[in-house]
Amino acid sequence: MEVATAQRLEPEGSVQHLFDLSTVDMAGVDSLIHDRLQSDVPLIPALGDHLVEAGGKRLRPLLTVAAARLCGARGDAHRKLAAAVEFIHTATLLHDDVVDGSQLRRGKVAAHLIWGGSASVLVGDFLFARAFELMVETGSLQALGILARASRVIAEGEVLQLTRAHDLQLDQATYLVIIRGKTAELFAAAAEAGAVVSGATAAQIAAVAAYGLKLGLAFQLADDALDYGGTSETLGKNAGDDFREGKVTLPLLLAIQRTGAQEAAFWERTVGQHEQSEADFRRARDLIASTGGIASTLALAHEYAEEAKTALQIFPRDEWRVSLEALADFAVDRAA
Amino acid sequence: MEVATAQRLEPEGSVQHLFDLSTVDMAGVDSLIHDRLQSDVPLIPALGDHLVEAGGKRLRPLLTVAAARLCGARGDAHRKLAAAVEFIHTATLLHDDVVDGSQLRRGKVAAHLIWGGSASVLVGDFLFARAFELMVETGSLQALGILARASRVIAEGEVLQLTRAHDLQLDQATYLVIIRGKTAELFAAAAEAGAVVSGATAAQIAAVAAYGLKLGLAFQLADDALDYGGTSETLGKNAGDDFREGKVTLPLLLAIQRTGAQEAAFWERTVGQHEQSEADFRRARDLIASTGGIASTLALAHEYAEEAKTALQIFPRDEWRVSLEALADFAVDRAA
Numbered sequence: 253m254e255v256a257t258a259q260r261l262e263p264e265g266s267v268q269h270l271f272d273l274s275t276v277d278m279a280g281v282d283s284l285i286h287d288r289l290q291s292d293v294p295l296i297p298a299l300g301d302h303l304v305e306a307g308g309k310r311l312r313p314l315l316t317v318a319a320a321r322l323c324g325a326r327g328d329a330h331r332k333l334a335a336a337v338e339f340i341h342t343a344t345l346l347h348d349d350v351v352d353g354s355q356l357r358r359g360k361v362a363a364h365l366i367w368g369g370s371a372s373v374l375v376g377d378f379l380f381a382r383a384f385e386l387m388v389e390t391g392s393l394q395a396l397g398i399l400a401r402a403s404r405v406i407a408e409g410e411v412l413q414l415t416r417a418h419d420l421q422l423d424q425a426t427y428l429v430i431i432r433g434k435t436a437e438l439f440a441a442a443a444e445a446g447a448v449v450s451g452a453t454a455a456q457i458a459a460v461a462a463y464g465l466k467l468g469l470a471f472q473l474a475d476d477a478l479d480y481g482g483t484s485e486t487l488g489k490n491a492g493d494d495f496r497e498g499k500v501t502l503p504l505l506l507a508i509q510r511t512g513a514q515e516a517a518f519w520e521r522t523v524g525q526h527e528q529s530e531a532d533f534r535r536a537r538d539l540i541a542s543t544g545g546i547a548s549t550l551a552l553a554h555e556y557a558e559e560a561k562t563a564l565q566i567f568p569r570d571e572w573r574v575s576l577e578a579l580a581d582f583a584v585d586r587a588a
Numbered sequence: 589m590e591v592a593t594a595q596r597l598e599p600e601g602s603v604q605h606l607f608d609l610s611t612v613d614m615a616g617v618d619s620l621i622h623d624r625l626q627s628d629v630p631l632i633p634a635l636g637d638h639l640v641e642a643g644g645k646r647l648r649p650l651l652t653v654a655a656a657r658l659c660g661a662r663g664d665a666h667r668k669l670a671a672a673v674e675f676i677h678t679a680t681l682l683h684d685d686v687v688d689g690s691q692l693r694r695g696k697v698a699a700h701l702i703w704g705g706s707a708s709v710l711v712g713d714f715l716f717a718r719a720f721e722l723m724v725e726t727g728s729l730q731a732l733g734i735l736a737r738a739s740r741v742i743a744e745g746e747v748l749q750l751t752r753a754h755d756l757q758l759d760q761a762t763y764l765v766i767i768r769g770k771t772a773e774l775f776a777a778a779a780e781a782g783a784v785v786s787g788a789t790a791a792q793i794a795a796v797a798a799y800g801l802k803l804g805l806a807f808q809l810a811d812d813a814l815d816y817g818g819t820s821e822t823l824g825k826n827a828g829d830d831f832r833e834g835k836v837t838l839p840l841l842l843a844i845q846r847t848g849a850q851e852a853a854f855w856e857r858t859v860g861q862h863e864q865s866e867a868d869f870r871r872a873r874d875l876i877a878s879t880g881g882i883a884s885t886l887a888l889a890h891e892y893a894e895e896a897k898t899a900l901q902i903f904p905r906d907e908w909r910v911s912l913e914a915l916a917d918f919a920v921d922r923a924a
Binding site for chain 1: 627628629630631632679680683686687705706707709710711712713714716717718720721723724727729732733736737739740742743744746747748750751
């Protein structure tokens with residue numbers, strides 16, 4: 253009854269409503285994605301379909317669409333940018349899965365295990381280039397600059413993560429630089445570019461970029477918590493991948509700090525030396541839970557989600573704004 | 589004194605003169621390359637320097653500069669495009685060496701053998717994104733579109749090559765599609781983009797694009813011939829790499845056709861099944877030479893070099909045009 257009342261007062265206050273509002277735009281984006289995956293080289297659409305049409309949440313292109321509509325978009329330039337954003341994201345997934353040797357992606361066998369790592373690298377390059385072709389079509393150099401910069405920062409974040417794997421000394425500040433680079437900057441750019449092609453004011457553009465950045469940080473923090481608390485079904489990838497790959501994320505980093513000398517040998521062997529048995533992940537997960545590593549990570553995610561919502565306050569409280577506020581909560585609550 | 593005389597008669601008719609003419613521009617390009625390789629993530633400039641500052645011939649950015657000057661370039665937009673072209677090329681080299689498992693590049697140990705394949709993939713992504721950031725700075729959407737398209741076609745050419753490796757049925761037409769994609773389209777785009785930012789006419793832009801395309805085809809044909817006739821010193825990579833990787837290039841394709849049933853079992857084992865001993869490359873090289881596979885490949889390269897020169901006839905016969913004509917000859921003669 254409380255829920256029903258709340259919904260009557262705020263019908264638009266849900267992520268589902270955001271998807272509903274965006275149905276026509278996202279159908280247009282899907283159509284563009286399907287169209288631009290085509291190539292005379294048959295392996296490209298085959299591999300692309302496997303990953304792109306598996307879908308995933310399409311959160312990043314949704315962000316472009318929603319930011320554009322929030323800022324009064326007309327025309328279809330924001331759909332082309334949204335498709336470009338999804339292509340950039342998919343290209344990085346293809347490359348990351350090769351880098352990480354991941355087994356599962358979006359609930360399906362990772363592409364490199366079917367077609368080989370070489371095909372994944374090259375099709376990733378294809379998608380990246382296609383993204384820029386789509387951006388050129390919009391005629392917006394400003395949007396292009398935003399997404400080119402984000403693409404560069406993503407690569408920097410990934411390289412930083414790679415060079416700091418297995419590093420027990422990783423501090424929280426560096427961890428935040430990594431997740432900002434590998435995740436949050438594309439969320440920010442996705443929203444910012446959508447605003448830019450919609451004739452938004454400088455203040456509006458800055459506001460949606462700030463929203464995207466904070467949302468991305470909240471989203472990645474929740475993702476990193478889920479990796480120790482979720483199941484393969486909710487993740488679409490294997491739980492424990494971060495631990496197995498030696499990635500030092502915030503839940504692990506906090507557990508290492510909080511268990512101190514007592515567990516130093518365990519962390520040094522499993523993370524530092526990367527010698528793990530199947531039971532080690534379960535023990536790590538227990539230590540992370542018992543030291544509050546997951547709770548603290550989600551608390552920080554909540555802070556960023558609140559900051560994301562605050563950034564939207566310059567906009568009138570229409571259904572786009574309220575749905576985007578709901579998205580910020582959802583980014584964290586899915587992991588709680 | 590003789591040099592002075594020769595310079596007076598045909599001062600411009602040499603590749604060296606092309607480099608001389610471009611000295612100031614190319615120093616600017618080098619400076620941009622060095623500058624934009626920088627990153628807060630130390631692995632990126634380290635790996636980038638290894639490959640980019642090893643230099644190579646810098647033919648593609650030289651092409652951008654020369655095409656721009658031929659069309660009366662002012663300002664420095666063509667230098668930024670030239671640096672972007674070199675970044676795109678270097679990104680593809682990094683990714684190709686991972687894909688091919690190559691040992692040697694530009695006379696140095698391949699980057700993936702020093703820093704790992706993951707680092708090569710991600711730094712390639714960084715360079716690709718940086719290239720687009722540089723292009724955005726020029727403000728030319730037209731140049732951006734040309735180079736985005738070329739980047740996509742390169743990926744398609746590489747994927748096509750990958751899917752047709754070990755394929756004894758590969759025909760000459762498909763081979764030409766592959767080398768056009770993986771090599772010639774970037775030569776064409778490098779020249780075309782240089783013309784575009786120099787206020788060239790549509791006819792001039794088309795002419796330098798045609799020159800670049802034919803030059804690229806001639807260059808790759810000569811490269812493929814060199815892989816069976818050159819030494820590691822002249823190549824900057826190992827001779828025989830194509831054969832060892834199962835790439836069916838024109839010299840091999842012709843030898844397979846011309847030796848017919850007599851050597852079918854040898855080709856099937858070494859190329860089709862990819863079972864090779866050290867002696868097999870030498871035998872393949874002998875068969876290719878004795879059936880005229882190298883001579884025919886170089887003859888076709890010569891044809892394209894002539895077509896490249898013909899494409900320049902709409903320009904006045906100034907020192908830029910004459911030097912670019914010399915470059916077309918050089919692309920083939922270095923392999924003769």
